[in-house]
Amino acid sequence: MAKRFEDSTFRESMKVRLDFNNMMAEYIGPKGITESDLEGLEVKIEAAERAMVEKRAQGKMYWRDLPYNQKEIVEDIKTYVESVKGQFESFVVLGIGGSALGPIAVQQAINHPFYNELPEKRNGYPKLYVADNIDPEKLVTLFDVIDLKTSLFNVVSKSGSTSETMSQFMIIKEMLEKELGKEEAKKHIVCTTDPKVGNLRPIAEAEGYKSFIIQPGVGGRFSELSPVGLLPAAMCGIDIEELLAGAAYMDEICNTENTFQNPAAIYAILQYLSMQKGKNISIVMSYVDSLKYVADWYAQLWAESLGKKFDNEGKVVRVGQTPIKALGATDQHSQVQLYAEGPQDKVILFLGVDRYKTEITIPNIYQDIPTLGFLGGETHNKLITTEQMATEYALLKAEQTNMTLTVPEVNEFTVGQILYLFEVATGFAGELLNINAFDQPGVEEGKNATYAMFGRPGYEEKKAELDDRPAKKDKFII
Protein backbone atom coordinates (compact mmCIF):
# COMPACT_ATOMS: atom_id res chain seq x y z
CA MET A 1 0.00 0.00 0.00
CA ALA A 2 1.29 3.46 -0.91
CA LYS A 3 2.35 5.53 2.06
CA ARG A 4 1.02 9.07 2.39
CA PHE A 5 4.54 10.55 2.40
CA GLU A 6 5.01 9.25 -1.15
CA ASP A 7 2.45 11.81 -2.27
CA SER A 8 4.04 15.17 -3.10
CA THR A 9 0.87 17.06 -2.14
CA PHE A 10 1.07 15.56 1.35
CA ARG A 11 4.75 16.41 1.64
CA GLU A 12 4.22 20.00 0.53
CA SER A 13 1.28 20.40 2.93
CA MET A 14 3.44 19.19 5.83
CA LYS A 15 6.39 21.49 5.24
CA VAL A 16 7.93 22.96 8.39
CA ARG A 17 8.27 26.78 8.29
CA LEU A 18 10.88 29.02 9.90
CA ASP A 19 10.02 32.68 10.51
CA PHE A 20 13.16 34.65 11.36
CA ASN A 21 11.92 38.21 10.86
CA ASN A 22 12.30 39.00 14.56
CA MET A 23 15.99 38.17 14.44
CA MET A 24 16.63 41.08 12.11
CA ALA A 25 17.48 44.64 13.13
CA GLU A 26 14.87 45.83 10.64
CA TYR A 27 12.16 44.47 12.97
CA ILE A 28 13.72 44.09 16.39
CA GLY A 29 15.93 47.17 16.46
CA PRO A 30 19.66 47.56 17.08
CA LYS A 31 19.93 44.28 19.03
CA GLY A 32 19.10 42.40 15.85
CA ILE A 33 21.12 41.23 12.90
CA THR A 34 21.77 43.62 10.06
CA GLU A 35 22.22 43.07 6.35
CA SER A 36 25.83 44.13 6.77
CA ASP A 37 26.34 41.47 9.50
CA LEU A 38 25.20 38.93 6.92
CA GLU A 39 27.32 40.42 4.15
CA GLY A 40 30.35 40.39 6.44
CA LEU A 41 29.85 36.68 6.95
CA GLU A 42 29.58 35.74 3.28
CA VAL A 43 33.03 34.16 2.99
CA LYS A 44 32.55 32.11 6.15
CA ILE A 45 29.07 31.00 5.05
CA GLU A 46 30.40 29.84 1.69
CA ALA A 47 33.21 27.96 3.42
CA ALA A 48 30.72 26.33 5.81
CA GLU A 49 28.47 25.34 2.92
CA ARG A 50 31.42 23.78 1.11
CA ALA A 51 32.58 21.96 4.22
CA MET A 52 29.10 20.52 4.80
CA VAL A 53 29.07 19.10 1.27
CA GLU A 54 32.66 17.86 1.36
CA LYS A 55 32.45 16.26 4.79
CA ARG A 56 29.25 14.50 3.81
CA ALA A 57 30.89 13.17 0.65
CA GLN A 58 33.88 11.99 2.69
CA GLY A 59 31.57 10.08 5.04
CA LYS A 60 32.39 12.38 7.96
CA MET A 61 28.74 13.22 8.47
CA TYR A 62 27.36 9.75 8.08
CA TRP A 63 24.27 10.65 10.11
CA ARG A 64 23.14 12.81 7.18
CA ASP A 65 22.57 9.70 5.07
CA LEU A 66 20.48 7.80 7.62
CA PRO A 67 17.20 8.83 5.94
CA TYR A 68 18.32 7.00 2.79
CA ASN A 69 20.48 4.02 3.59
CA GLN A 70 18.54 2.01 6.15
CA LYS A 71 16.05 0.04 4.08
CA GLU A 72 17.30 -3.32 5.35
CA ILE A 73 17.66 -2.06 8.89
CA VAL A 74 14.10 -0.73 8.86
CA GLU A 75 12.86 -4.11 7.59
CA ASP A 76 14.84 -5.90 10.31
CA ILE A 77 13.39 -3.62 12.98
CA LYS A 78 9.84 -4.05 11.71
CA THR A 79 10.18 -7.83 11.51
CA TYR A 80 11.63 -7.97 15.01
CA VAL A 81 8.89 -5.71 16.43
CA GLU A 82 6.19 -7.88 14.85
CA SER A 83 7.86 -11.04 16.15
CA VAL A 84 7.74 -9.83 19.77
CA LYS A 85 4.48 -7.88 19.60
CA GLY A 86 1.99 -9.16 22.12
CA GLN A 87 4.64 -10.94 24.17
CA PHE A 88 5.70 -8.00 26.28
CA GLU A 89 3.79 -5.52 28.39
CA SER A 90 6.77 -3.14 28.72
CA PHE A 91 9.71 -2.05 26.58
CA VAL A 92 12.46 -0.49 28.67
CA VAL A 93 15.28 1.53 27.12
CA LEU A 94 18.52 1.37 29.10
CA GLY A 95 20.52 4.25 27.68
CA ILE A 96 21.56 7.79 28.50
CA GLY A 97 22.22 11.07 26.62
CA GLY A 98 21.77 10.55 22.90
CA SER A 99 20.50 7.04 23.57
CA ALA A 100 17.58 8.28 25.67
CA LEU A 101 16.62 11.84 24.73
CA GLY A 102 15.68 11.08 21.12
CA PRO A 103 13.48 8.07 21.91
CA ILE A 104 11.69 10.11 24.60
CA ALA A 105 11.23 13.11 22.28
CA VAL A 106 9.77 11.09 19.40
CA GLN A 107 7.50 8.98 21.58
CA GLN A 108 6.11 12.04 23.38
CA ALA A 109 5.67 13.93 20.14
CA ILE A 110 3.77 11.26 18.24
CA ASN A 111 1.92 9.10 20.70
CA HIS A 112 -0.90 9.85 23.10
CA PRO A 113 0.51 11.67 26.16
CA PHE A 114 -0.92 8.91 28.37
CA TYR A 115 0.13 6.13 25.99
CA ASN A 116 1.34 3.85 28.78
CA GLU A 117 -1.95 4.09 30.68
CA LEU A 118 -4.22 3.41 27.70
CA PRO A 119 -4.12 -0.12 26.21
CA GLU A 120 -6.57 0.89 23.47
CA LYS A 121 -4.14 3.60 22.30
CA ARG A 122 -1.25 1.12 22.31
CA ASN A 123 -2.81 -1.25 19.84
CA GLY A 124 -0.95 -4.28 21.16
CA TYR A 125 2.41 -2.51 21.44
CA PRO A 126 4.19 -2.43 24.81
CA LYS A 127 4.41 0.46 27.24
CA LEU A 128 7.64 2.47 26.93
CA TYR A 129 9.95 3.32 29.81
CA VAL A 130 13.36 4.98 29.58
CA ALA A 131 15.68 4.24 32.48
CA ASP A 132 18.42 6.73 31.74
CA ASN A 133 19.62 8.01 35.08
CA ILE A 134 21.34 5.94 37.74
CA ASP A 135 19.70 7.53 40.72
CA PRO A 136 19.00 4.20 42.46
CA GLU A 137 15.42 5.24 43.13
CA LYS A 138 14.75 5.44 39.41
CA LEU A 139 15.60 1.83 38.57
CA VAL A 140 14.31 0.33 41.82
CA THR A 141 10.97 2.10 41.59
CA LEU A 142 10.59 1.08 37.95
CA PHE A 143 10.02 -2.43 39.24
CA ASP A 144 6.92 -1.18 41.04
CA VAL A 145 5.29 -0.74 37.63
CA ILE A 146 6.94 -3.33 35.40
CA ASP A 147 7.14 -7.10 35.67
CA LEU A 148 10.42 -8.70 34.60
CA LYS A 149 8.54 -11.60 33.04
CA THR A 150 6.71 -9.31 30.64
CA SER A 151 9.46 -6.77 29.97
CA LEU A 152 11.85 -6.42 27.07
CA PHE A 153 15.03 -4.42 27.76
CA ASN A 154 16.79 -2.48 25.02
CA VAL A 155 20.40 -1.80 26.03
CA VAL A 156 21.53 1.16 23.94
CA SER A 157 25.10 2.40 23.93
CA LYS A 158 27.13 3.65 21.00
CA SER A 159 30.41 3.24 22.86
CA GLY A 160 29.22 0.01 24.46
CA SER A 161 30.94 0.98 27.67
CA THR A 162 29.03 3.84 29.31
CA SER A 163 29.02 3.10 33.05
CA GLU A 164 25.42 4.19 33.60
CA THR A 165 24.00 1.99 30.87
CA MET A 166 26.30 -0.99 31.33
CA SER A 167 25.71 -1.08 35.08
CA GLN A 168 21.95 -1.05 34.48
CA PHE A 169 22.40 -3.87 32.00
CA MET A 170 24.40 -5.89 34.54
CA ILE A 171 21.70 -5.45 37.19
CA ILE A 172 18.88 -6.39 34.81
CA LYS A 173 20.75 -9.34 33.30
CA GLU A 174 21.32 -10.87 36.71
CA MET A 175 17.71 -10.27 37.77
CA LEU A 176 16.36 -11.80 34.56
CA GLU A 177 18.58 -14.85 34.76
CA LYS A 178 17.67 -15.46 38.38
CA GLU A 179 13.99 -15.14 37.72
CA LEU A 180 13.67 -16.71 34.29
CA GLY A 181 16.79 -18.79 33.78
CA LYS A 182 19.66 -17.99 31.40
CA GLU A 183 18.01 -19.15 28.19
CA GLU A 184 14.68 -17.41 28.73
CA ALA A 185 16.46 -14.23 29.91
CA LYS A 186 18.08 -13.87 26.48
CA LYS A 187 14.70 -13.27 24.89
CA HIS A 188 14.21 -10.25 27.16
CA ILE A 189 17.31 -8.36 26.04
CA VAL A 190 17.97 -6.57 22.75
CA CYS A 191 21.11 -4.52 22.23
CA THR A 192 21.81 -1.49 20.07
CA THR A 193 25.50 -0.68 19.78
CA ASP A 194 28.52 -0.14 17.56
CA PRO A 195 29.40 -3.07 15.27
CA LYS A 196 32.89 -3.35 16.77
CA VAL A 197 33.78 -0.92 19.53
CA GLY A 198 33.07 -1.44 23.24
CA ASN A 199 31.98 -4.24 25.56
CA LEU A 200 28.36 -4.51 24.56
CA ARG A 201 28.93 -5.95 21.07
CA PRO A 202 31.04 -8.96 22.20
CA ILE A 203 28.64 -9.56 25.09
CA ALA A 204 25.64 -9.51 22.76
CA GLU A 205 27.38 -11.92 20.39
CA ALA A 206 28.52 -14.29 23.11
CA GLU A 207 25.09 -14.35 24.75
CA GLY A 208 23.22 -14.56 21.46
CA TYR A 209 21.10 -11.46 22.12
CA LYS A 210 19.21 -9.93 19.24
CA SER A 211 21.11 -6.79 18.32
CA PHE A 212 21.08 -3.78 16.04
CA ILE A 213 24.02 -1.67 14.98
CA ILE A 214 24.69 2.02 15.42
CA GLN A 215 26.52 2.79 12.21
CA PRO A 216 30.13 3.99 12.55
CA GLY A 217 30.22 7.76 12.07
CA VAL A 218 26.91 8.27 13.86
CA GLY A 219 27.61 9.85 17.26
CA GLY A 220 25.28 9.50 20.23
CA ARG A 221 23.44 12.80 19.88
CA PHE A 222 23.11 12.38 16.10
CA SER A 223 21.73 8.85 16.40
CA GLU A 224 17.98 9.33 16.78
CA LEU A 225 17.36 8.37 13.15
CA SER A 226 19.47 5.21 13.53
CA PRO A 227 18.25 2.04 15.31
CA VAL A 228 18.82 3.94 18.59
CA GLY A 229 15.60 5.83 17.96
CA LEU A 230 13.97 3.69 15.29
CA LEU A 231 13.62 0.55 17.40
CA PRO A 232 11.88 2.17 20.41
CA ALA A 233 9.72 4.20 18.02
CA ALA A 234 8.65 1.15 15.99
CA MET A 235 8.09 -0.74 19.24
CA CYS A 236 5.49 1.91 20.14
CA GLY A 237 3.70 1.74 16.80
CA ILE A 238 5.34 4.82 15.31
CA ASP A 239 5.79 4.82 11.54
CA ILE A 240 9.58 4.93 11.24
CA GLU A 241 9.53 5.06 7.47
CA GLU A 242 7.55 8.27 7.63
CA LEU A 243 9.94 9.65 10.25
CA LEU A 244 12.87 8.98 7.90
CA ALA A 245 10.92 10.35 4.93
CA GLY A 246 10.38 13.59 6.88
CA ALA A 247 14.13 13.80 7.50
CA ALA A 248 14.84 13.14 3.81
CA TYR A 249 12.37 15.89 2.86
CA MET A 250 14.20 18.34 5.12
CA ASP A 251 17.47 17.28 3.52
CA GLU A 252 15.93 18.10 0.13
CA ILE A 253 14.78 21.50 1.42
CA CYS A 254 18.25 22.26 2.79
CA ASN A 255 19.86 21.22 -0.46
CA THR A 256 19.48 24.62 -2.12
CA GLU A 257 21.88 27.16 -3.57
CA ASN A 258 19.93 29.92 -1.87
CA THR A 259 21.11 30.10 1.73
CA PHE A 260 18.03 32.14 2.68
CA GLN A 261 15.84 29.20 1.68
CA ASN A 262 17.87 26.73 3.73
CA PRO A 263 16.31 26.67 7.22
CA ALA A 264 19.19 24.77 8.84
CA ALA A 265 21.82 27.14 7.44
CA ILE A 266 19.82 30.24 8.35
CA TYR A 267 19.21 28.95 11.88
CA ALA A 268 22.95 28.32 12.32
CA ILE A 269 23.98 31.65 10.75
CA LEU A 270 21.60 33.67 12.91
CA GLN A 271 22.68 31.86 16.07
CA TYR A 272 26.34 32.34 15.12
CA LEU A 273 25.89 36.08 14.57
CA SER A 274 23.91 36.26 17.80
CA MET A 275 26.78 34.62 19.67
CA GLN A 276 29.10 37.27 18.21
CA LYS A 277 26.79 39.83 19.82
CA GLY A 278 27.02 38.09 23.19
CA LYS A 279 23.78 36.14 22.97
CA ASN A 280 24.97 32.95 24.54
CA ILE A 281 21.62 31.49 25.55
CA SER A 282 19.45 29.51 23.16
CA ILE A 283 15.89 29.01 24.37
CA VAL A 284 13.44 26.62 22.78
CA MET A 285 9.93 27.45 23.93
CA SER A 286 7.36 25.02 22.65
CA TYR A 287 3.71 26.00 22.50
CA VAL A 288 2.93 22.36 21.78
CA ASP A 289 3.10 20.05 24.78
CA SER A 290 3.93 17.08 22.57
CA LEU A 291 7.11 18.83 21.34
CA LYS A 292 8.32 19.70 24.82
CA TYR A 293 10.83 16.87 24.86
CA VAL A 294 12.20 17.83 21.45
CA ALA A 295 13.56 20.85 23.34
CA ASP A 296 15.36 18.46 25.74
CA TRP A 297 16.83 16.54 22.84
CA TYR A 298 17.89 19.82 21.18
CA ALA A 299 19.53 20.96 24.44
CA GLN A 300 21.94 18.02 24.35
CA LEU A 301 22.58 18.33 20.63
CA TRP A 302 23.31 22.06 20.74
CA ALA A 303 25.22 22.11 24.03
CA GLU A 304 27.42 19.06 23.64
CA SER A 305 28.19 19.78 19.99
CA LEU A 306 28.92 23.49 20.15
CA GLY A 307 30.19 24.09 23.68
CA LYS A 308 33.90 23.92 22.97
CA LYS A 309 37.07 25.38 24.44
CA PHE A 310 39.32 24.96 21.40
CA ASP A 311 38.78 25.65 17.72
CA ASN A 312 40.03 23.37 14.95
CA GLU A 313 43.47 25.02 15.10
CA GLY A 314 43.77 24.43 18.85
CA LYS A 315 43.18 28.08 19.76
CA VAL A 316 41.18 28.71 22.95
CA VAL A 317 37.81 30.08 21.86
CA ARG A 318 35.33 28.96 24.56
CA VAL A 319 32.21 29.10 22.41
CA GLY A 320 28.69 27.77 22.65
CA GLN A 321 25.21 28.72 23.75
CA THR A 322 23.48 27.46 26.87
CA PRO A 323 20.24 25.81 25.79
CA ILE A 324 17.14 26.33 27.89
CA LYS A 325 13.86 24.55 27.52
CA ALA A 326 10.57 26.36 28.09
CA LEU A 327 6.92 25.55 27.58
CA GLY A 328 4.25 27.98 26.52
CA ALA A 329 1.88 28.98 27.96
CA THR A 330 3.19 27.54 31.27
CA ASP A 331 6.47 29.47 31.26
CA GLN A 332 4.80 32.76 30.47
CA HIS A 333 4.06 32.59 34.17
CA SER A 334 7.70 32.04 35.14
CA GLN A 335 10.58 32.57 32.70
CA VAL A 336 9.09 35.04 30.22
CA GLN A 337 9.54 37.92 32.68
CA LEU A 338 13.29 37.28 32.47
CA TYR A 339 13.23 36.92 28.70
CA ALA A 340 11.49 40.27 28.31
CA GLU A 341 13.26 42.40 30.87
CA GLY A 342 16.43 40.53 31.80
CA PRO A 343 19.76 40.64 29.96
CA GLN A 344 19.48 40.70 26.17
CA ASP A 345 21.70 37.66 25.88
CA LYS A 346 19.17 35.20 24.49
CA VAL A 347 17.72 33.89 21.27
CA ILE A 348 14.26 32.44 21.71
CA LEU A 349 12.89 29.86 19.30
CA PHE A 350 9.15 29.28 19.51
CA LEU A 351 7.80 25.93 18.37
CA GLY A 352 4.24 26.16 17.13
CA VAL A 353 1.65 24.08 15.31
CA ASP A 354 -1.14 25.05 12.90
CA ARG A 355 -3.48 22.25 13.95
CA TYR A 356 -3.47 20.71 17.40
CA LYS A 357 -4.59 17.08 17.57
CA THR A 358 -7.72 17.98 19.55
CA GLU A 359 -9.97 20.96 20.14
CA ILE A 360 -11.75 22.09 23.27
CA THR A 361 -14.27 24.91 23.62
CA ILE A 362 -14.58 27.12 26.66
CA PRO A 363 -18.24 27.21 27.73
CA ASN A 364 -20.12 30.48 27.59
CA ILE A 365 -21.21 30.41 31.20
CA TYR A 366 -20.15 33.84 32.44
CA GLN A 367 -21.53 36.24 29.87
CA ASP A 368 -22.54 38.56 32.71
CA ILE A 369 -18.89 38.92 33.84
CA PRO A 370 -17.18 40.73 30.94
CA THR A 371 -13.67 39.96 32.26
CA LEU A 372 -14.44 36.22 31.87
CA GLY A 373 -17.20 36.37 29.28
CA PHE A 374 -14.74 37.23 26.48
CA LEU A 375 -13.34 33.69 26.76
CA GLY A 376 -16.72 31.98 26.44
CA GLY A 377 -17.33 30.18 23.16
CA GLU A 378 -13.66 30.40 22.18
CA THR A 379 -11.33 27.41 22.07
CA HIS A 380 -8.16 26.59 23.99
CA ASN A 381 -6.63 26.19 20.53
CA LYS A 382 -7.26 29.86 19.79
CA LEU A 383 -6.20 30.91 23.29
CA ILE A 384 -2.81 29.17 23.20
CA THR A 385 -2.08 30.29 19.63
CA THR A 386 -2.98 33.86 20.51
CA GLU A 387 -0.80 33.70 23.62
CA GLN A 388 2.09 32.49 21.47
CA MET A 389 1.65 35.45 19.11
CA ALA A 390 1.28 37.80 22.06
CA THR A 391 4.49 36.54 23.69
CA GLU A 392 6.29 36.92 20.38
CA TYR A 393 5.02 40.50 20.23
CA ALA A 394 6.06 41.19 23.83
CA LEU A 395 9.57 39.96 23.06
CA LEU A 396 9.67 42.00 19.86
CA LYS A 397 8.80 45.08 21.92
CA ALA A 398 11.45 44.13 24.45
CA GLU A 399 13.99 43.85 21.61
CA GLN A 400 14.64 40.18 22.37
CA THR A 401 15.59 38.31 19.23
CA ASN A 402 13.27 35.42 18.45
CA MET A 403 12.28 33.01 15.70
CA THR A 404 9.33 30.69 15.18
CA LEU A 405 9.37 27.18 13.78
CA THR A 406 5.89 26.04 12.83
CA VAL A 407 4.67 22.59 11.85
CA PRO A 408 1.31 22.13 10.14
CA GLU A 409 0.67 19.11 12.42
CA VAL A 410 2.78 17.05 14.77
CA ASN A 411 3.27 13.69 13.05
CA GLU A 412 6.13 11.41 12.03
CA PHE A 413 6.79 13.38 8.84
CA THR A 414 7.06 16.77 10.55
CA VAL A 415 9.02 15.45 13.54
CA GLY A 416 11.50 13.85 11.10
CA GLN A 417 11.92 17.28 9.50
CA ILE A 418 12.51 19.03 12.82
CA LEU A 419 15.11 16.52 14.00
CA TYR A 420 17.02 16.69 10.74
CA LEU A 421 16.82 20.48 10.57
CA PHE A 422 18.39 20.81 14.03
CA GLU A 423 21.06 18.22 13.28
CA VAL A 424 22.14 19.96 10.08
CA ALA A 425 21.97 23.35 11.80
CA THR A 426 24.27 22.02 14.51
CA GLY A 427 26.78 20.75 11.95
CA PHE A 428 26.60 24.08 10.09
CA ALA A 429 27.06 26.10 13.29
CA GLY A 430 30.09 23.94 14.09
CA GLU A 431 31.60 24.90 10.73
CA LEU A 432 30.95 28.61 11.29
CA LEU A 433 32.49 28.37 14.75
CA ASN A 434 35.42 26.39 13.31
CA ILE A 435 35.10 23.76 16.02
CA ASN A 436 34.58 20.01 16.03
CA ALA A 437 30.85 19.59 16.67
CA PHE A 438 31.13 15.82 16.90
CA ASP A 439 33.36 15.24 19.91
CA GLN A 440 32.87 15.92 23.60
CA PRO A 441 36.27 16.18 25.29
CA GLY A 442 34.79 18.20 28.13
CA VAL A 443 32.79 15.19 29.27
CA GLU A 444 35.87 13.00 29.52
CA GLU A 445 37.44 14.52 32.63
CA GLY A 446 34.44 13.67 34.80
CA LYS A 447 34.18 10.19 33.28
CA ASN A 448 37.87 9.52 33.92
CA ALA A 449 37.65 10.79 37.48
CA THR A 450 34.73 8.41 38.11
CA TYR A 451 36.74 5.49 36.73
CA ALA A 452 39.72 6.47 38.91
CA MET A 453 37.59 6.75 42.05
CA PHE A 454 36.04 3.37 41.26
CA GLY A 455 39.48 1.79 40.85
CA ARG A 456 39.05 0.86 37.16
CA PRO A 457 42.29 -0.69 35.86
CA GLY A 458 44.31 1.76 33.76
CA TYR A 459 43.26 4.81 35.78
CA GLU A 460 45.94 4.62 38.50
CA GLU A 461 47.60 7.86 37.39
CA LYS A 462 44.31 9.71 37.45
CA LYS A 463 43.66 8.30 40.93
CA ALA A 464 47.02 9.66 42.11
CA GLU A 465 46.19 13.05 40.58
CA LEU A 466 42.86 13.06 42.41
CA ASP A 467 44.44 12.04 45.70
CA ASP A 468 46.82 14.95 45.30
CA ARG A 469 44.13 17.60 45.07
CA PRO A 470 44.01 20.04 47.97
CA ALA A 471 41.80 18.78 50.78
CA LYS A 472 38.65 20.75 51.49
CA LYS A 473 39.21 22.31 54.89
CA ASP A 474 37.06 24.96 56.36
CA LYS A 475 34.48 26.34 53.92
CA PHE A 476 31.66 24.24 55.32
CA ILE A 477 28.38 25.14 56.93
CA ILE A 478 27.34 22.24 59.10
Ligand code: PA5
Ligand atom coordinates in the same frame (compact mmCIF):
# COMPACT_ATOMS: atom_id res chain seq x y z
O1 PA5 B 1 26.30 12.53 22.23
C1 PA5 B 1 27.01 11.76 22.84
O2 PA5 B 1 27.96 11.18 22.32
C2 PA5 B 1 26.72 11.41 24.28
O3 PA5 B 1 25.82 12.25 24.89
C3 PA5 B 1 26.22 9.98 24.37
O4 PA5 B 1 24.97 9.87 23.72
C4 PA5 B 1 26.09 9.51 25.81
O5 PA5 B 1 27.27 9.78 26.53
C5 PA5 B 1 25.84 8.01 25.85
O6 PA5 B 1 26.88 7.35 25.20
P1 PA5 B 1 26.78 5.89 24.69
O7 PA5 B 1 25.73 5.83 23.65
O8 PA5 B 1 28.13 5.59 24.16
O9 PA5 B 1 26.43 5.02 25.86
